[in-house]
Amino acid sequence: MANVLSIQSHVAYGHVGNASAVFPLQRLGHEVWPVHTVQFSNHTGYGSWTGRVFDGQAVDEVVEGIAARGVLGSCDAVLSGYLGSADIGHAVVGTVARVRAANPAAVYCCDPVIGDVGRGVFVRPGIAEFMRDVAVPVADVVTPNHFELDLLTGRTTTTLPQVLDAVAALQATGPRVVLVTSLDVEDTPDDAVDLLAAEGGRAWRVRTPELGVSVNGAGDAIAALFLAHWMSTGSAARALGAAASSVFGLLRMTAEAGSREILTVAAQEEFVSPTRTFEVTEVTAAP
Numbered sequence: 001m002a003n004v005l006s007i008q009s010h011v012a013y014g015h016v017g018n019a020s021a022v023f024p025l026q027r028l029g030h031e032v033w034p035v036h037t038v039q040f041s042n043h044t045g046y047g048s049w050t051g052r053v054f055d056g057q058a059v060d061e062v063v064e065g066i067a068a069r070g071v072l073g074s075c076d077a078v079l080s081g082y083l084g085s086a087d088i089g090h091a092v093v094g095t096v097a098r099v100r101a102a103n104p105a106a107v108y109c110c111d112p113v114i115g116d117v118g119r120g121v122f123v124r125p126g127i128a129e130f131m132r133d134v135a136v137p138v139a140d141v142v143t144p145n146h147f148e149l150d151l152l153t154g155r156t157t158t159t160l161p162q163v164l165d166a167v168a169a170l171q172a173t174g175p176r177v178v179l180v181t182s183l184d185v186e187d188t189p190d191d192a193v194d195l196l197a198a199e200g201g202r203a204w205r206v207r208t209p210e211l212g213v214s215v216n217g218a219g220d221a222i223a224a225l226f227l228a229h230w231m232s233t234g235s236a237a238r239a240l241g242a243a244a245s246s247v248f249g250l251l252r253m254t255a256e257a258g259s260r261e262i263l264t265v266a267a268q269e270e271f272v273s274p275t276r277t278f279e280v281t282e283v284t285a286a287p
Ligand SMILES: Nc1ncnc2c1ncn2[C@@H]1O[C@H](COP(=O)(O)OP(=O)(O)O)[C@@H](O)[C@H]1O
Pocket: 115, 116, 145, 180, 181, 182, 183, 193, 194, 195, 208, 209, 210, 211, 212, 213, 214, 215, 217, 218, 219, 220, 222, 244, 247, 248, 251
């Protein structure tokens, strides 16, 4: 079991950021040390919310207090998501350096939250460049959606070979492992969602049905689950299959209930033993 320092946004009501990522990790038996980058009443998809954005200093203070407990050496992974500001991003990267100094085997998983196909870029100016130039290069694992893969690599990918090429280019900047979510290429059926994982010169794909829901927080959950399964199995392919199956189960229950918030608690068995598991297929760029 791992100790995961998770630096993300937090909401009191509903499930995005740490409120989406922490419980699935705990349900799988991991200890989570959540550090919040914002504390909001609810996610911003509602159009209005209360609460505040923290700053880099607020993150540093909490990490300093954890360090004072003498436990940073037992931290196995740092997970980061929605940043709020580049200042918070620098605190995250500083924390990664601190954790690695205490435990050289610790890994950093960066979910480079920038935007998506429907909404475009939804983070503050400077965050996309910060992700590309500072955070992604020091990460071991990155979990962009298809839109973020294109943005980080300055490409427009519409075919599987193009995606594999972009993933290899991203790996060349630093991360060993890449998970691409919400992948939509030419051979992806209209009623399906693809996901792709790459590690060590190989890549695998999973295809699930597309559900009639538009929810927030699924990306935060899948990044956490993928990291946890990658650490416990040592296999990006197995982590891909497990994380995709669990998130599908979570979203299927959410869709059936007609819920606006993902059913993180009610669907908890899906994190442990997904109702439906999806086949993982190795893919190559060859002819
Ligand atoms: N409508 C949907 N139907 C089926 N799966 C979905 C749906 N929305 C999200 N997912 C699953 O959740 C994963 C993460 O969601 P995504 O929207 O890519 O995250 P992000 O919020 O980071 O953009 C997707 O790869 C897919 O597996």
